[in-house]
Amino acid sequence: MSLENHRVVIVGGTSGIGLAVAKAFLNRGADVIVASRSEEKIQAAKTELGERASGHVLDFRNEENVKAFFETVGEFDDLVVTAGDGVMGPFESLPVDEAKSAFDSKFWGQYVTVKAALPHVKKSGSITLTSGVYGQRPPQGASALAAINSAVEGLARGLAVDAAPIRVNVVSPGLVDTPIYSGMEQTAREGMFDAVAQSLLLKHVAKPEEIAEAYVYLAENTFTTGSTMQIEGGALLS
Numbered sequence: 001m002s003l004e005n006h007r008v009v010i011v012g013g014t015s016g017i018g019l020a021v022a023k024a025f026l027n028r029g030a031d032v033i034v035a036s037r038s039e040e041k042i043q044a045a046k047t048e049l050g051e052r053a054s055g056h057v058l059d060f061r062n063e064e065n066v067k068a069f070f071e072t073v074g075e076f077d078d079l080v081v082t083a084g085d086g087v088m089g090p091f092e093s094l095p096v097d098e099a100k101s102a103f104d105s106k107f108w109g110q111y112v113t114v115k116a117a118l119p120h121v122k123k124s125g126s127i128t129l130t131s132g133v134y135g136q137r138p139p140q141g142a143s144a145l146a147a148i149n150s151a152v153e154g155l156a157r158g159l160a161v162d163a164a165p166i167r168v169n170v171v172s173p174g175l176v177d178t179p180i181y182s183g184m185e186q187t188a189r190e191g192m193f194d195a196v197a198q199s200l201l202l203k204h205v206a207k208p209e210e211i212a213e214a215y216v217y218l219a220e221n222t223f224t225t226g227s228t229m230q231i232e233g234g235a236l237l238s
């Protein structure tokens, strides 16, 4: 129970990777505060996570709301951010506004969240952001997402210097089976998962729990900062 009595804030902790991160921290003895936009998802997450979890409605793109949220939270140990919209599409035809909107979410949302959280994070604490394997190995149609993920990783290196001794790291997942793909038609989704699984050294798409352990590691390990942990089933080597 190395994280016993830690207070952990997970922005995006009501679904997918973030929800699995919340469970993993609870298993280590921490108390968790999950935040996202949908009241419905927050209620469902609280029911699933139990009494050591609380939840708040928050859109991390809104700087004033994010500041007010962290003032309510007060001092805490570890920040995890898993919220963020991606964007995919052919570079020539993807509207610039769509790329900017994804930047507003996944890059600027994480930037704004760290800025508002920092005065409340204990000096012994940690911040872990989220990028994605397309930052290192983009397929076709991922130029904007590759730029966003690379920007998040660069931000964490800068913040590791600016926020020290608070540690700042990034988890970069490969393909993970989460509700982010729930908008896809089932056959198309399963086809994509199968194709990606076959292309990987480890021959399966990740479960959120496999990714969540990386966030716990980065909160626990007191000598890691400015790093990006790639958890991608061998995508970078295949």
Ligand SMILES: NC(=O)c1ccc[n+]([C@@H]2O[C@H](COP(=O)([O-])OP(=O)(O)OC[C@H]3O[C@@H](n4cnc5c(N)ncnc54)[C@H](OP(=O)(O)O)[C@@H]3O)[C@@H](O)[C@H]2O)c1
Residues within 6 Å of the ligand: 011, 012, 013, 014, 015, 016, 017, 018, 035, 036, 037, 038, 039, 041, 058, 059, 060, 061, 082, 083, 084, 085, 086, 105, 106, 109, 130, 131, 132, 133, 172, 173, 174, 175, 176, 177, 178, 179, 180
């Ligand atoms: N799944 C993958 O294959 C994969 C691969 C590489 C990287 N990633 C990255 O991992 C992160 C998590 O993805 P996931 O698959 O776990 O997605 P997910 O299941 O859709 O979860 C996203 C979470 O973020 C919250 N959220 C989204 N926009 C928000 C906003 N503006 N303000 C506050 N909360 C917001 C959502 O809740 P609300 O809707 O209630 O706001 C939800 O709790 C994302 O950054 C994604 O790009 C995922």
